[in-house]
Amino acid sequence: MSSQTSSHNGSAPSQILSTSLRHWDDIPSADLRRGYALALESGKVLSMPDLAFAMGSAELPLLDPALVDPKRKNISLNGTTGRVVGVAVEDARRDAIADLIRRYASQARSLVNAVLPHYKEHLHSPTTSLRLHRVTDWKPSWRKDDSRLxxxxxxxxxxxxxxxxxxxxxxxPTGEPRKWRVGEAFPSLAERFLPQLKAPYRPGVASLMKKLGVTKQVRSEYDHLMLQMHDRMxxxxxxxxxxxxxxxxxxGGSSWMVFSDQAPHxxxxxxxxxxxxxxxxxxxMAHPEHAPLRxxxxxxxxxLV
Structure with missing residues (x-):
């Protein structure tokens, strides 16, 4: 059995909800599904301490940071095109890595279909990543530093x-934990930081950025605020x-699920x-009123859109 440990700073209730899910296609009771949906859509992290992804002995040698392209942070699969990028080798290990990532993508989809069936027909633009580097080995700029909430x-x-x-x-494979910090609920976060977001939204600038290829589509006022909040935090x-x-x-051997645009992490x-x-x-969403946009x-x- 896997384990999860946590410690809390502050008087707000915990943002972690632990579940008893053990298999990727477990279908919880209707009451549990409703509770999981409300918790997740309210910004909580849905923890699954006993939900492991099984790896065969032949796959364990793939857990090697040297297999990641030095120009990339991760190896990733674009679920729309089927393309895998970020692999540094051209031998049989490339295909083995692709098979591993695709298998995880399939199991993650089974999980969401079982636990959150109302999402089934609406999820899109899937991306699957294999992260092999130690968190502390990655030294990005402060804006890309994911060790900051x-x-x-x-x-x-x-x-x-x-x-x-x-x-x-x-x-x-040794059970070493993935260490996270999780912050406050989004409404109080927004009340804290929104008064500090001073740069005004300019639709003309947003349209120009799309025309120049800086953004893939026109940035809305919502996106403008969220980017400022990300940086200000x-x-x-x-x-x-x-x-x-x-x-x-x-x-090690545990899983968790979260709306990462809502839960500070x-x-x-x-x-x-x-x-x-x-x-x-x-x-x-079952509870769209909790979305950061709303x-x-x-x-x-x-x-804002």
């Missing part, structure tokens, strides 16, 4: 309020040290992880 927002990929759903699995060292947060260790330690990402329209629109008093 942040909510996900992508400079080149505006999403107009669509949700970013992620499933993670710690595949460390990471730049605020006082918040990083003393903001409401809890530490959680996800043991930071990766502090660990090595060897698989990750599945999808985008989800707000209309597919929270920010209530605070701003007008539509």
């Amino acid at each position: 942040h909510v996900d927002a992508f400079p080149s990929r505006p999403n107009h309020g669509e949700r970013i759903l992620r499933v993670f699995t710690n595949i460390n 990471k730049a605020d060292l006082e918040y990083q040290r003393n903001g409401i947060q809890e530490s959680v260790d996800f043991a 930071a990766a502090m330690g660990g090595q060897f992880m698989l990750e599945q990402t999808w985008f989800l329209p707000i209309k597919a 929270v920010l629109e209530r605070l701003k008093g007008h539509a």
Whole structure:
């Protein structure tokens, strides 16, 4: 049996909800599914301490950071095109890595179909990543430093309020935990940082950025605010040290799920992880009022997309 340990800083309730899921196609009771959906859509992390991804003995040698292209952080599969990128070798290990990632993508999809069936027809743009580097070995700029609490927002990929759903699995063969920090609920986070977001949204600039290829589509006011919040959170060292947060260790052989655009999170330690990402329209949520777009629109008093 896997384990999960956590510690809390502050008086807010825990943002981690532990489940008893053990198999990727387990179908919980209707009551549990409703509870999981409400927790997840409210910004909690759905922890599955006993949900492991099985790897064969022949696959364990693939857990080698030397197999990652030095120009890339991860090896990834574009689920739409089927293309795998980031592998540094051209031998049989490339195909073995691709098979491993595709198998994880299939199991992660089975999990979401079973636990959150109302998402089934709406998830899109899947990406699956194999992370082989130790978290502390990656030394990015402060904006890309994922050891700082942040909510996900992508400079080149505006999403107009669509949700970013992620499933993670710690595949460390020695059981070493993936160490995370998880921050406060999104409404209080937004109330904290929204007054500090001073750069005005300029539709003409957003259109020009799309025309020049800086962004893949026109950035909405929502995307503009979320990018500022992402950067302001990471730049605020006082918040990083003393903001409401809890530490959680996800043991080897455990999985967890989260809307990463909503739950403040930071990766502090660990090595060897698989990750599945999808985008989800707000209309597919059971509780769309909890979406960051709706929270920010209530605070701003007008539509943001």
